[in-house]
Amino acid sequence: MIRLAALAAVLVAVYVAGLGLEPLAGNPYLRTAETLVDEGTLVRGAWGLGFPLLIAPAEAIGGVHAIELLLIAVAALGFVLGALLARRIVPEPYASAGAALAGLSAPAIVYAGEIGPEATAGTLLAGATLCTAVARDAPRPAPVFGAAALLAILPWLDPRFVVPGVPVAAALYVWCRRGRHPTLGLIAVELAAASIVLYATFNERIYAGPTPWSALPAGISATGAHTVAEHLERVPRLVTLLADPADGLLRWAPAFALAFLAAWLLRRSRSEGLARVVPARASAEAAAGLALAVVAAVLLAAAFLTPRIDTVPFSARYLVPALPVAAAPVAWGLRHAPRVGAVLGAATLALSAWLFVS
DSSP states (O other): HHHHHHHHHHHHHHHHTTTTOOOTTOOHHHHHHHHHHHOOOOOOOOTOOHHHHHHHHHHHHHHHHHHHHHHHHHHHHHHHHHHHTTTTOOOTHHHHHHHHHHTSSSHHHHSSSSSHHHHHHHHHHHHHHHHHHHHSSSHHHHHHHHHHHHHHHHHOOOOGGGGHHHHHHHHHHHHHHHHHHHHHHHHHHHHHHHHHHOOOOOOOOSSSSSGGGGGGGOOOOTTSSSSSHHHHTTTTHHHHHOOTTTTOOHHOOGGGGGHHHHHHHHHHHHHHHHHGGOHHHHHHHHHHHHHHHHHHHHHHHHHHHHHHHHSSSGGGGGOOOOOOHHHHHHHHHHOHHHHHHHHHHHHHHHHHHHHHHO
């Protein structure tokens, strides 16, 4: 507990110091929240109303700075949850070290206090993934419905966040069924699905369509592409988001390359078949597999559903929802390649430090 508290304190301190690295000018979420508080009216835009409603109480209490502090606390919580998820795969100190490297990466620092839904979505995904992993070992109502509640919030932040929620919901149901609690898993998934239905119904009344994207002028696609072929042309974005020499995730946070090592370790572990006789190995494999699936889903959503990925500092912004969950595979890779991990971690921290002196 002391280790996690220290992790949270360090992250909050660094995130507060990093405020202002991302400009606020023209922020639509902030503008909507301010209008809601000052005038009691809603500004209807393609960015939706869920996130502005979430930050409106902080805006009413202390304005922009209160919102930033709230989001920083939520972002730091996400990496604490990532450390707890990592503990289901590797022991300490690797679990906390993986979460620290993920949380102290440049994209995490820049967007922790940025008034946008990405970091908050990352915390929700980390919490839902952790609850689902716990439910696999003991399908009790608390973790099962905790996962469902966190998944239910995701679409209200942005429709794209439904995509990484899918593998979590699927795993929640499958693991509850295997644990002889299929009804519990079904109810949880239905609750998450009911939130999507309610979200679509709400948007029908506000935007005359199932999502806030319906507010866009006729002929304009919310994703920036109109056909399946146009979306498929975005396959190179999968590489750009990760390895672009200027803005890619690995350019600014090389430590996340350890997640690829974790994917290989998972494949090797499953081929060895030890999970059939060692329950702890089975639990670790399940948690790692689900974490990697969530990270992959965020990457796919960012690559294929984002209109443009070159309009903000760090195209890796669109991968921020994956960073807390990615702490778990990073920790696994760090344990099995500590020397390589130390080099990648040092490079990641050096690049983060460069943000403050550049």
